[in-house]
Each structure stands twice: as structure tokens, then as C-alpha cells.
Amino acid sequence: MKQVFFKILSQECIARDVMKLTLAGDTSAIQGSGGFVNIKMDGLFLRRPISVCDYDDKTLTLIYKIVGKGTEKLAEMENGTELDLLVGLGNGYDLSKSGAAPLLIGGGVGVPPLYKLAKLLLAEGKRVQVVLGFNSGADVFYEEEFRALGADVRVTTADGSYGTKGFVTDAMGDLNYTYFYTCGPEPMLKAVHKATKTSGQMSFEERMGCGFGACMGCSCKTLTGYKRICKEGPVMEKEEILW
Amino acid sequence: MVNTKVNLSGLVLDNPVLCASGTFGYGYEFAELYDINCLGSFSFKGTTKEPRFGNPTPRIAECPMGMINSVGLQNPGVEKVISEELPKLRRVFHKPVIANIGGFTFEEYTEVAALLDKEEGVGLLEINISCPNVHGGGMGFGTSAETAAEVTRRVKAVTKKPVYIKLTPNVTDIVSIAKACEDAGADGISMINTLLGMRIDLRRKQPIIKNKMGGFSGPAIFPVALRMIYQVYEAVKIPIIGMGGVTSAEDVIEMMLAGASAVQIGAQNLVNPFAAKEIVEALPSVMEKYGMEDLESIIGGAHRG
Structure with missing residues (x-):
């Protein structure tokens, strides 16, 4: 973990209530994929944890949904605004278990952390298949971005207004894959847990106090003991999850 | 050169800045x-006899200028704290540490206190009496002068280390409880624990915290903590460790003027992990600004006309 001040380079709305935020700053403490940052905002007491979508040496991309006071405030911030971030939080995805053809399953704002993961897996020469689930056509984002990386992409919407009608699990049945990685709302994770034929890793969400393991606010029980979502998580192995 | 040293029942601290239990892990x-x-030191995560997972999640809710937590004393139990956590703690912290102890029966308090009494690196025992007494109908030990005094007497009997009783503010008369602890032999008072609070999620129309209520902390509670410390200082002769919403060196000094001999930083550690360090660093210049040379001499200063 490291405290780093970032500057807002740009911010744009990429789907209904979904913002893409690009920041400039020292990203050296961020590693791999599936981790998160914790953003301090004036006037709000707790920091706001947001998963890392993508980064290079100097820039960091975050995608978030406007759902409350913190994200409303963040969406209104001007380019050039300086933000106080704690970076390098969370365990992230373990790429070593992916096999030759991993499947990435994302739901809503669970999609962003899979983007850097897809990049890293493709760089290792893996065949990456992606299933992205949204509520409706207006909520869809990053379909083309995943495709541009070289991944096979399927999109589902719950109301059928775009892509396959249904949930992510309705578009997975005929796919062959060696391993899976997923992030999304808990009902989706449960369904994916049931529907997947291989081992995999799942990323969880919880209300956090500190985001770096001090307060025990986000603990959960697993088959391998108590874990803090912010520290030993957010990524857990399929086999250790207790629903 | 200003003097930031303070003395807690014979334990001399380089400065009065401590971190509060549950906000600083080990x-x-x-x-x-x-x-x-x-x-100066810190109070490690509240320790109970048995390992505890604590309460169900969500355990955290944000508030204006603060937060509610309902962690529920998650900890690995005293045996593992001694065998695994304290050796790790010793590698990174070389001064006497404060052991925070919780319990649900009188016997649990004394068993944990007796075990931690043998730990050389522990300089002081801080007894959290906000826990419910399972043999007393679930009423908190800290909500009556009688049970607070009884915990104090029993813990004092099993340890040679200074015993500070951490008081809950969720009572009618905190002064009488502090006095009862002093009369029962407490070496000091630690105050205040969190205020009972609640938030409701408008979308779900249900409490945010799974256990409905939790402990409210953060800068919003500073004036309440300060007032209670001021009142207790008038009534007892033993030292007070003050806490509740402290975020700056100015707050530390204000709390010492009210009567605290040392001050803990709690919730602020969670939003600014450097808070305690920044406060330690700012303390000498803030002292100079207000013409203070020796911190110990300002304790309770607001009571002297």
C-alpha cells in the first residue's frame, strides 16, 4: 500500500450512470489485476474503494457507477483536481492457474477489473473468452474494448434489449474453458459458482472502513478461515467460499 | 525544546499520542x-479468551464526520494473540504496548488479564467494559457502577501491571462509574468508547448495519468526549487516557487541557493511515504556538481558573 496523489486527466460517461475516470500519478505500487484503490473525498469521512480497471506507468483508469454521495461528488470533479488515493490494495487475481483458455465473467461494475486481467492473460498468449452481463442495453460498456484486446466477447442483458437475453450464466453453457475469473454482484457470483465446470476465482464486495486491513470491518468466513475482503481478498478461490 | 513526555501510572511515554484499540490492528x-x-504507544486489537469472528456484515456505516462500526470484537483469542500476534508486533514496535481486553463474564476478564500480565512487552492493561455480561442478563459491565467496580477489583487481583478501565459513554452518569472504578483500585480511566448509533439505507429501507446498531466514532463525537473527560477529571485523582474524534495535535492538547494525560487516535487512522504520525510531528510546533513547554504541566489546565 502507498498513499499517492493523482490528478484527474479526464472523465467521461460511458454508460448509464457509469463513469470512466483517468488519473495521472505514480502507479508503481499497483500490481497485477483485481486490486483496488481507496479515494479520499472532501466532506466525506470514509474513503471510497474502487477497483482498478487499467494502468500503465503514469496513468490509472477507474470505472465506477454513480450510486451515492461519494460517487456523485466524484463525477462532478473537474479535470486537474488532485485526489488522495491509497493504492496497491487487495490481493488481486492469480494468473498462474488460468490454463490455456480462461473464461472471464463480469456483471455490471464488476466488469472493470477483468479488463487489466484480460490484457495480462492475452500477453501470456492465453485464449481469453469474456462474458459480460448487464441489466439493459443502456448499461453496456467495454464490449468493444475487450474485443480490441483480442478476446472473444459475449454480452447478455437481463431485459434482452442487447445481446443474449438473460444472465451471464445463460451465455456460458456451450463454452469450453480451462478456468474462470469473475467479478460482479453477489447473486451473480452465486449463480456463476453453480454454473461453472472448472475451478476459478471470484472477487467480492463489502462495505469497508479502512480498506487496508486495520479495522476488520469487511471480514468474511471461508473454508480456509476468516478473511478480510480488503486484505486477503477481494479475490477468493471458488473452493473456499462459504455462501 | 519542548517536553512531550507524559507518565501513565509509572509508564513514561515519549509523547501522549497513542492509537486506539480496533483501529490499529497489531x-x-x-x-x-x-x-x-x-x-507514545498503541492499544492493540481487543482480546478475548476465545477466538471470535464477531458480528455479521455489513459492519460499517458512514456518518457525517464519522462512522459506525459493529465489528464485534473479532480477534483470534488470547492464546493466539500471545503466540502469534505479539511476536510479530514486537518486531515492529519496541516500546511497551497497551493490551486491550474484552470479556463476557468476570472470569474471562481475569483469565485474559492473568495471561497478558506475564507478557513483558505489555506496559498497561486497558479493560473494555462495554461488553454485555452474559450472566447478568446481557447488560454491559460498564453500565452500572457495581459491575464496573467488580471487573476492576477482579482484574487488579490478577495483575501487577497498571489497569485502566475503558468506559462506555452510553450511561446516565459516567462520573459515578469512573469513581466506582477508582475506588475499586483502577490505576486509570480510558474514555470514551463509541456512542451507540444507527443509519438506515433509504433504498432498502433497512438499517445499514446488519446488527442494526453500532458504535459511532469520528470527529463528530469529539465535543462529547471532551465534556465527559472534563467531568471525570473533576471527580477522580487517577490519570485519564482520552479518546473520541481526535484528528489533530490541537485536539490532543485540547483533550489534555480537559484532563487527559494521554490521548488516543481512533477512527482517523482508518481514513488517514498517517494520522498518528502527523499528529506526533505537529505536536511540538503547536505547543510552541500556544506557549507550552511541558505537556505534563497542561493536563487539566482548563480546570485551573
Whole structure:
């Protein structure tokens, strides 16, 4: 973990209530994929944890949904605004278990952390298949971005207004894959847990106090003991999850 | 050169800045960020006899200028704290540490206190009496002068280390409870624990915290803590460790003027992990600004006309 001040380079709305935020700053403490940052905002007491979508040496991309006071405030911030971030939080995805053809399953704002993961897996020469689930056509984002990386992409919407009608699990049945990685709302994770034929890793969400393991606010029980979502998580192995 | 040293029942601290139990783990998460030996000391995560998972999640809710937590004393139990956590803590912190102890029966308090009494690195025992007494109908030990005094007497009987009783503010008369602890032999008072609070999620129309209520902390509670410390200082002769919403060196000094001999930083550690270090560093210049040379001499200063 490291405290780093970032500057807002740009911010744009990429789907209904979904913002893409690009920041400039020292990203050296961020590693791999599936981790998160914790953003301090004036006037709000707790920091706001947001998963890392993508980064290079100097820039960091975050995608978030406007759902409350913190994200409303963040969406209104001007380019050039300086933000106080704690970076390098969370365990992230373990790429070593992916096999030759991993499947990435994302739901809503669970999609962003899979983007850097897809990049890293493709760089290792893996065949990456992606299933992205949204509520409706207006909520869809990053379909083309995943495709541009070289991944096979399927999109589902719950109301059928775009892509396959249904949930992510309705578009997975005929796919062959060696391993899976997923992030999304808990009902989706449960369904994916049931529907997947291989081992995999799942990323969880919880209300956090500190985001770096001090307060025990986000603990959960697993088959391998108590874990803090912010520290030993957010990524857990399929086999250790207790629903 | 200003003097920031303070004395807690014979335990001399380089400065009065401590970190509060439950906001600083066993120190090592913070030791990755800075040398935590700059602190006066810190109170490690509340320890019970048995391992505890604590309460169901969500355990955290935000408030204006603060937060509610309902962690529920998650800890690995005293045996593992001694065998695993304290050796790790010792590697990153080389001063006497404060052991925070919780319990649900009188016997649990004394068993944990007796075990931690043998730990050389522990300088002081801080007894959290906000826990419910399972043999007393679930009423908190800290909500009656009688049970607070009884915990004090029993813990004092099993340890030679200074015993500070951490009081809950969720009572009608905190002064009488502090006095009862002093009369029962407490070496000091630690105050205040969190205020009972609640938030409701408008979308779900249900409490945010799974257990409905939790402990409210953060800068919003500072004036309440300050007032209670001021009142208790008038009534007892033993030292007070003050806490509740402290975020700056100015707050530390204000709390010492009210009567605290040392001051703990709690919720602020969670939003600014460097808070305690920044307060330690700012303290000498803030003292100079207000013409203070020796911190010990300002304790209770607001009571002297």
C-alpha cells in the first residue's frame, strides 16, 4: 500500500450512470489485476474503494457507477483536481492457474477489473473468452474494448434489449474453458459458482472502513478461515467460499 | 525544546499520542507505511479468551464526520494473540504496548488479564467494559457502577501491571462509574468508547448495519468526549487516557487541557493511515504556538481558573 496523489486527466460517461475516470500519478505500487484503490473525498469521512480497471506507468483508469454521495461528488470533479488515493490494495487475481483458455465473467461494475486481467492473460498468449452481463442495453460498456484486446466477447442483458437475453450464466453453457475469473454482484457470483465446470476465482464486495486491513470491518468466513475482503481478498478461490 | 513526555501510572511515554484499540490492528499494517516507534504507544486489537469472528456484515456505516462500526470484537483469542500476534508486533514496535481486553463474564476478564500480565512487552492493561455480561442478563459491565467496580477489583487481583478501565459513554452518569472504578483500585480511566448509533439505507429501507446498531466514532463525537473527560477529571485523582474524534495535535492538547494525560487516535487512522504520525510531528510546533513547554504541566489546565 502507498498513499499517492493523482490528478484527474479526464472523465467521461460511458454508460448509464457509469463513469470512466483517468488519473495521472505514480502507479508503481499497483500490481497485477483485481486490486483496488481507496479515494479520499472532501466532506466525506470514509474513503471510497474502487477497483482498478487499467494502468500503465503514469496513468490509472477507474470505472465506477454513480450510486451515492461519494460517487456523485466524484463525477462532478473537474479535470486537474488532485485526489488522495491509497493504492496497491487487495490481493488481486492469480494468473498462474488460468490454463490455456480462461473464461472471464463480469456483471455490471464488476466488469472493470477483468479488463487489466484480460490484457495480462492475452500477453501470456492465453485464449481469453469474456462474458459480460448487464441489466439493459443502456448499461453496456467495454464490449468493444475487450474485443480490441483480442478476446472473444459475449454480452447478455437481463431485459434482452442487447445481446443474449438473460444472465451471464445463460451465455456460458456451450463454452469450453480451462478456468474462470469473475467479478460482479453477489447473486451473480452465486449463480456463476453453480454454473461453472472448472475451478476459478471470484472477487467480492463489502462495505469497508479502512480498506487496508486495520479495522476488520469487511471480514468474511471461508473454508480456509476468516478473511478480510480488503486484505486477503477481494479475490477468493471458488473452493473456499462459504455462501 | 519542548517536553512531550507524559507518565501513565509509572509508564513514561515519549509523547501522549497513542492509537486506539480496533483501529490499529497489531501495528504491522501501519509499520509498512512508517516507523510506528514514533508513537507514545498503541492499544492493540481487543482480546478475548476465545477466538471470535464477531458480528455479521455489513459492519460499517458512514456518518457525517464519522462512522459506525459493529465489528464485534473479532480477534483470534488470547492464546493466539500471545503466540502469534505479539511476536510479530514486537518486531515492529519496541516500546511497551497497551493490551486491550474484552470479556463476557468476570472470569474471562481475569483469565485474559492473568495471561497478558506475564507478557513483558505489555506496559498497561486497558479493560473494555462495554461488553454485555452474559450472566447478568446481557447488560454491559460498564453500565452500572457495581459491575464496573467488580471487573476492576477482579482484574487488579490478577495483575501487577497498571489497569485502566475503558468506559462506555452510553450511561446516565459516567462520573459515578469512573469513581466506582477508582475506588475499586483502577490505576486509570480510558474514555470514551463509541456512542451507540444507527443509519438506515433509504433504498432498502433497512438499517445499514446488519446488527442494526453500532458504535459511532469520528470527529463528530469529539465535543462529547471532551465534556465527559472534563467531568471525570473533576471527580477522580487517577490519570485519564482520552479518546473520541481526535484528528489533530490541537485536539490532543485540547483533550489534555480537559484532563487527559494521554490521548488516543481512533477512527482517523482508518481514513488517514498517517494520522498518528502527523499528529506526533505537529505536536511540538503547536505547543510552541500556544506557549507550552511541558505537556505534563497542561493536563487539566482548563480546570485551573
